[in-house]
Amino acid sequence: MTGASFSLVMPFMALYVEELGAPKGQIEFLAGLAVAISALASALVSPLWGKLADRYGRKPMMVRASFAMTFTMGGLAFIPNVYWLLFLRLMNGLFAGYVPNATALIASQAPKDKSGYALGTLATGLTAGNLIGPLLGGSLAEWLGMRNVFLFVGFLLLICNIMTVFMVKEDFEPVERKDVMPTREVFARVKDRQILLGLFVTSMIIYISAQSVSPILALYIRHLGETENLMFISGLIVSSMGFSSMLSSSRLGKIGDRIGNHRLLLLALFYSFSMYFLCGLAQTPLQLGVLRFLYGFGTGALMPSVNSLLTKISPKEGLSRIFSYNQMFSYLGQVVGPFVGSAVATGLGYRWVFFVTSAIVFSNFVWSFLNFRRFIKVRDIV
Numbered sequence: 001m002t003g004a005s006f007s008l009v010m011p012f013m014a015l016y017v018e019e020l021g022a023p024k025g026q027i028e029f030l031a032g033l034a035v036a037i038s039a040l041a042s043a044l045v046s047p048l049w050g051k052l053a054d055r056y057g058r059k060p061m062m063v064r065a066s067f068a069m070t071f072t073m074g075g076l077a078f079i080p081n082v083y084w085l086l087f088l089r090l091m092n093g094l095f096a097g098y099v100p101n102a103t104a105l106i107a108s109q110a111p112k113d114k115s116g117y118a119l120g121t122l123a124t125g126l127t128a129g130n131l132i133g134p135l136l137g138g139s140l141a142e143w144l145g146m147r148n149v150f151l152f153v154g155f156l157l158l159i160c161n162i163m164t165v166f167m168v169k170e171d172f173e174p175v176e177r178k179d180v181m182p183t184r185e186v187f188a189r190v191k192d193r194q195i196l197l198g199l200f201v202t203s204m205i206i207y208i209s210a211q212s213v214s215p216i217l218a219l220y221i222r223h224l225g226e227t228e229n230l231m232f233i234s235g236l237i238v239s240s241m242g243f244s245s246m247l248s249s250s251r252l253g254k255i256g257d258r259i260g261n262h263r264l265l266l267l268a269l270f271y272s273f274s275m276y277f278l279c280g281l282a283q284t285p286l287q288l289g290v291l292r293f294l295y296g297f298g299t300g301a302l303m304p305s306v307n308s309l310l311t312k313i314s315p316k317e318g319l320s321r322i323f324s325y326n327q328m329f330s331y332l333g334q335v336v337g338p339f340v341g342s343a344v345a346t347g348l349g350y351r352w353v354f355f356v357t358s359a360i361v362f363s364n365f366v367w368s369f370l371n372f373r374r375f376i377k378v379r380d381i382v
Contacts, residue, residue, distance in 0.1 A: 001129060001156050001157070001159065001160045001163075002066070002069075002098045002099060002126075002129065002157070002160055003099075003125070003126040003127070003128070003129025003130045003133065004128075004129035004130070004132050004133040004136070004156065005069070005073060005129075005133070005153045005156045005157050005160075006129075006130070006133065007129065007130045007132075007133025007134050007137065008133040008134070008136060008137035008140070008149060008152075008153050009073075009076075009137060009149065009150065009153060010035070010133070010134055010137065012137065012138065012141045012146055012149075013031045013034055013035060014027055014031035015141075015146065016076075016085070016146050017030050017031045017034065017082055017085065019146065020079070020080075020081050020082045020085060021081060021082065022082045030082055030086075032338065033086065034082075034085055034086055034089045035089075036334075036335050036338075037086060037089050037090050037093065038089045038090065038092050038093035038096070039093060039331045039332075039334040039335050040093065040331065040335050041090050041092075041093025041094045041096075042093040042094070042096045042097070042327070042328075042331045043327075043328045043329075043331035043332050043335070044328075045093075045094050045097075046097065046100065046324040046325065046327045046328040046331070047183070047321060047324050047325055047328065048324075049061055049065075049097040049100075049101070049324055050100070050104075050320045050321035050322075050323065050324025050325065051180070051183065051320075051321055051324075053101055053104060053320035053321075053324070054175070054180060054181070054186075054317065054318055054319070054320045054321055055174065055175050055177065055180045056174050056175075057170055057172040057174060058101040058102070058104050058105035058108070058170060058172070058320055059101075059105065059164065059168055059169075059170040059172070061097055061101040061320075062097075062098050062101045062102060062105070062164050062168065063161060063164050063165055064095070064097075065095060065096055065097045065098040065101065066098055066157050066158075066160045066161035066164055067161045068091075068095035069092055069095060069096060069098070069157050070154050070157040070158045070161060071154070072088050072089075072091045072092035072095060073088075073092060073150060073153045073154050073157060074150060074151055074153065074154020074155070074157070074158075075088055075150075075154070076088055076147075076150040077147040077148065077150035077151045077154070078147075097324070097327075098160075099126060099327070100320075100323045100324055100326070100327035101320065101323075102122060103119065103122060103307055103323050104319050104320040104322075104323040104324075105168070105170055106118050106119060106122055107119060107307060107308075107310070107311040107319060107323070108172075108311075108316060108319050109170065109171065112311065112312060113257060114257060115257070115307075115308045115311050115312070116253035116254065116255075116256035116257040116261055116264075116304055116305070116308040117250060117253040117254045117257055118253070119253060119303075119304045119307040119308055119311075120249040120250040120251070120252060120253020120254070120256075120300075120304035121249070121250045121253070123245075123249040123250075123253075123300070123303050123304050123307075124246050124249040124250050127242050127245045127246040127249060127300075128242075128246050130242055131239055131242035131243060131246060134238065134239070135239060137149060140152060175317075181315070181317045181318050183318070183321055185318075186314075186315060186317070186318030186321050186322065187318075189315040189318070190313055190314055190315070190322070191312075191313040191314075192313060194371060195309070195313060195371050195372070196310070196313060196314075196322075198367060198368055198371045199306050199309055199310055199326065200325065200326055200329045201329065201364065201367070202265070202269070202302070202306055202364055202368060203303075203306055203326050203327075203329045203330045203333065204329040204330060204332055204333040204336075205333065205360055205361060205364045206299070206302050206303065206306075206330070206333065207330050207331075207332075207333025207334045207337055208333040208336055208337040208340060208357075208360060209272065209276065209337070209357045209360060209361050210299065210333075210337065211333065211334055211336075211337025211338050211341070212337045212338065212340045212341035212344075212353060212356075212357045213279075213341055213353055213354065213357065214337070214338055214341065216341055216342070216345045216350050216353055217234060217237070217238065218234040219345075219350060220288070220350040220351075220353075221233055221234055221237065221285050221288065223350050224282065224283065224284055224285050224288060225284065225285065226285045233285055233289075236289065237285070237288060237289045237292050238292075240289055240292050240293040240296065241292045241293065241295055241296040241299065242296065243293070243296065244293045244294065244295075244296030244297050244300065245296040245297070245299045245300040246296075246300070247296075247300070248296070248297045248300035248301070249300040249301075249303075249304055252264065252268075252297070252300050252301040252304065253301075253304040253305075253308070255301075256301070256304060256305050256308060257308075261304075261305045261308045261309050261312075262305075262309065262372045264301050264305045265301070265302065265305035265306065265309065265368060265372075266365065266368060266369055266372065267301070268298045268299075268301035268302045268305060269298075269302070269361060269364060269365035269368060270362075270365050271297070271298045271301075272295065272298035272299070272302070272361050273358050273361040273362040273365055274358075275291055275292075275294055275295035275298060276295070276354050276355075276357050276358035276361060277354065277355065277358040278291050279291045279292065279295070279354045280351045280352070280353075280354030280355045280358070281351075306326070307323075307326075310322055310323065310326060340356070340357075341353050341357075344356045
């Protein structure tokens, strides 16, 4: 529900900026800023919420986030101009944090030998929401109007808040402030900080690679010859990746528990590099759609593997802070990715966005391989 609430409004954000009276020459910039400012704000405050979660528990932070976002997202229905849009999007980012705390809660409660499956199931729910959101958001905007969609999103988040209060259970004893482990000690007690840094960077690159093609995907599809049903075909190709990821996350999480999450992560990185490279060679929209669908199996393995490995190398007392820093890197990837795609497309052309992205993923694969090869004998890490 939180994944859907975020993605519901994406299809018509630029149109809403236009409706609010933004100057014509600045509509695209302000729409992009409205999306990026929320992710950037979340990146800056994630460590703070993570520290509070380690003191008071993950469930209270989930309740806080869903309650605050009920108003920051629902309030967008009543704003008079684009400056209020930017302000509420900023506030939404500052008070966000439902997903990383849900991840930390499941990671702390699930048995370690089942963490890949548990986190994969969570990823399935998030992916399903991100998949359904854009398809549902455009339809609701035409049926109800854009402002009423924001009210609907606020209502969704309120339901999420109530469900979290009454249905989510956590085995956690609040810690006195003086007894909270300092952040420096949390990182000092990580079993291997080189692997930790590699996982943080991997999370960032996962989102850079996912977001780099977003600004140019519809234009690339048109470049491949699709003109009559461009918006429908674009939506279908975008959704195909989420659909395959949703189908595979929990199953691949189980495989990671069996063969080792480090091995699954390396396989998924190399597989993702291959799929991105092949997307740059696509000659028709059908080929691109099939390759994007196949690429989704790679993303279905990546985040559960990263989260499971973070769980295994991090001290339980600082787990929320580790996940909050990982989320910070993910948010930075969401900010950097679209700028990378736009710059490469402008300078080199659409196909090179996929080639450059594949090179970024391959460099991450090489770094991860060297990290895990060096520490592969440390059984308690993997």
